[in-house]
Amino acid sequence: MGDPSLNTQDSLVRPGSLRELANVAVPLVLSCGSLSIMHVVDRIFLTWWSTDAVAAALPAGMIQWTAMSIAMGKATYVNTFVAQYEGAGQKQRVSESVWQGLYMALIWGGILLLGIPFAGTFFHWIGHVEAVQKLEVDYFSILCLASGPALVSTVLSCFYTGRSKTMVVMWVNLASVSVNIVLDYWLIFGAGPIPEMGIKGAAIATVLANVCTVIFYAVIIFVNHEAKEYGLFNNCRWNQDLFKRLIRYGFPNGMLYFVDVVGFTLFIVLVGRIGKTELAATTIAFNLNSLAFIPMMGVGTAVMTLVGTRIGERRPQLAVTTTWKAYAVSAAYMLLFAVIYVGLPELLLRPYEPKVVTDEFLEVKKMVIVLLRFAALFSFFDAMAVIFGSAIRGAGDTRFCLYYSLVTGWGIMVIPTFFIWMYSDEKLFYSWAACTSYIGVLGLGYLIRFQAGHWKKMRVIEDHFADPISEDKEHPAQKALT
Template sequence: MDSSSLKNQNGFVQPGSLRELANVAIPLVLSCGSLSIMHVMDRIFLSWWSTDAVAAALPAGMIQWAIMSIAMGMATYVNTFVAQYEGAGQKQFVSESVWQGFYLALIWGGILLLGIPLSSTFFHWIGHAPEIQTLEVDYFSILCLGSGPSLISTVLSCFYTGRSKTMVVMWVNLAGVLVNMLLDYLLIFGAGPIPAMGIKGAAIATVLANVATMAFYAAIIFARHEAREYGLLNHYHWNQSLLMRLIRYGFPNGMLFFVDIVGFTLFVVLVGRIGKIELAATTIAFNLNSLAFVPMMGVGTAVMTLVGKRIGEGRPQLAVTTTWKAFIVSILYMSVFAVIYVGLPELLLRPYRPEVMTEEFQQVRQMTFVLLRFAALFSLFDALAVIFGSAIRGAGDTRFCMIYSLITGWTIMVIPTFLIWKYADEKIFGSWTACTAYIGVLGFGYLIRFQAGHWKKMRVIEEHFTDPVIKELDEPVQEALS
């Protein structure tokens, strides 16, 4: 069988091709892009409500995400198990992987509710301004209620992303975003019998959108033929061996999420101790950078999926081809945003501008202009970190990513930012320099690890589940691609 027949048979796209990458990545990019727009609109609405609200939203949201990140990392890693089992042709284990992730999501969702009664003490200890603390506690406590539905939605989405069926994920996330944006406006500002709730309304809208997204996934999965084809209603039993493997590889992935978000959360907390203006400017700059970064996470998920599938098939060299193509596309994409950050900052900040310009917002505006120049630089480093980090994690190299991120995050960003906050004069710009340096070192470290090739011999599924037919087809496909 030659490569052309591979492409044409049943509409099958040539493995390792740019078309295959685009088919998987574009829906995920649009999906993540919609989520990015949702977060941006959320902050814009809050900036219209008050400067205090937008200043409180980022640290409270990041701390809630930090608490949930270990569980979210494990839930997300169901994608790799699904991809590798799908590549090996093991549909039963695809279903069992999803169910084990579902059980973990239920357990963690219950545990995360314990953070609510501790929130007042925790935010008092952080030491932000009293009026900011009150808003942080409100926002954080309500968001914790949505942890369980959010985790379950992530696990259910992996049933589709792991099998490269990303259009479903795109439409579900778009629907969830529309629910969130509608409720966001109604609950923040109020309308008719609905009272204006400010930052509480923003958090309630997020929780309700998470519940809606979970319901959308459940309805689609069990209404379509996949539930029968993969035996989802038959393979729901507790599989201790598979669960322990999911924890073994997923926990380091969750710790990677945790280490990253804790590092950035501490960064934001320290910036918040510099002052309210610095915190608000940092919030807006990170929020605008999410317009570029969050959609690229969709490309990262596509890379992780395709690398996992190739590992399951026993064709790691095709994964190399896909990863480099994804990096080239990503660096071009991020370069466009870098130019926009530097060249059009006024346009980007226009939606955040209140109806009546205040002296306080004028200070925030000028500082954000400078911070966007930092964002332009580290957005290029983000492309390295996301693409090559996703590639090696798609094979199972999660422990290295966790340890490397921990070491570099603390030694290059967190500790230097603390010292800058305590002793330096240029606190805010020194802190952002440390943040940029960390992302650069992280990205180049993942590139070096990828080039070393240790990940090519890794897998999260059983060794005997490599598809021998696929392995035999590897050589002619490689010749065609070369």
């Protein structure tokens, strides 16, 4: 049962205030931060296991994420439906939105299993060295089993994030990350009766952690009064109109995920063709950058939620205020990490050092230090892309994000990287320069689109569900404050 005093306190937070943003964003930042730590720990364990394992983990993981990305984008977009219906006071529609997302997650989770038999052929075509190929196939095939649970847990999390109840999501993620890290160590290196499994153990740990996440959400929903309040178990029927709208707005969001992931996956694949050392260095550099970037996704989800809620209330100007506050905080956060990347790279790389430092690792380390300077440069624009992109998608402007990301990603990063791989002598340096340029242009484009204001007139829910609230009028929460 929830604490009524906490609910009352939340309702008295002034809409559009920094405190409201913090209440929603901080648990999500901690939640996403725990996920980034999990990925870093996973890569550290694999670095201790072998250079081949850590080189295989990033391309195999990204290709599995690519296969799941369209469905994940649609599952994540349930958050916007929940937020806008919550803002409009339509609790039944909140529950129906969650159920349509669950049906979609189960369908796609089954479809994604069909990719397992083709893993060997696919990774052979990619052309990484044979030792890495075998590990990529093992890692990818097992990770595919996690697709269904990952999609289901994402939809269930939207029931809470869309209503700004982000503390629940934080605790669930912290619990599942803890499970993952413990299982990661046991299954990679072996413990007691558990044999050493290497990269297979890392993948199995991910699958089991995703299953645990679904179980955690199911238990919380069953014991919490909110399930009854929202009629969660009475609104499980198939709603064709709502499902179509989820696909209509969620599919471009899913394709956006797909386009972004395909672009970065091809980038990784091309870097992998340069050499195993370059691939390992890129893997570690992206892994370290995730310490800054993944928590930013928590702020992005908070912005998407609050913008969606304000759109449901028909008070878009408050959404503008929240978005700019979120960007100011995010830019300062990313600046801090940029300083760390440039000033303390040796400290960041210390956990990756194997027990016996080899010449191969020293070469990887030298490359990573250079790549972190690129990460420092594009981190500011990363914040811009996440915050302003999340704001316009929270209103329903998903098609622009898709088209713009497609054009800039392929035109500035993927195609130039291909020609760099073909003809340049400084392949790694210029490839990362292309990646940095893409992120910069992406961030600036989203900022311009946000400033244009087209998103203020958009909605994903039915128009008749919300009564307009004048920007000049006080919201009930504000009246309570006064």
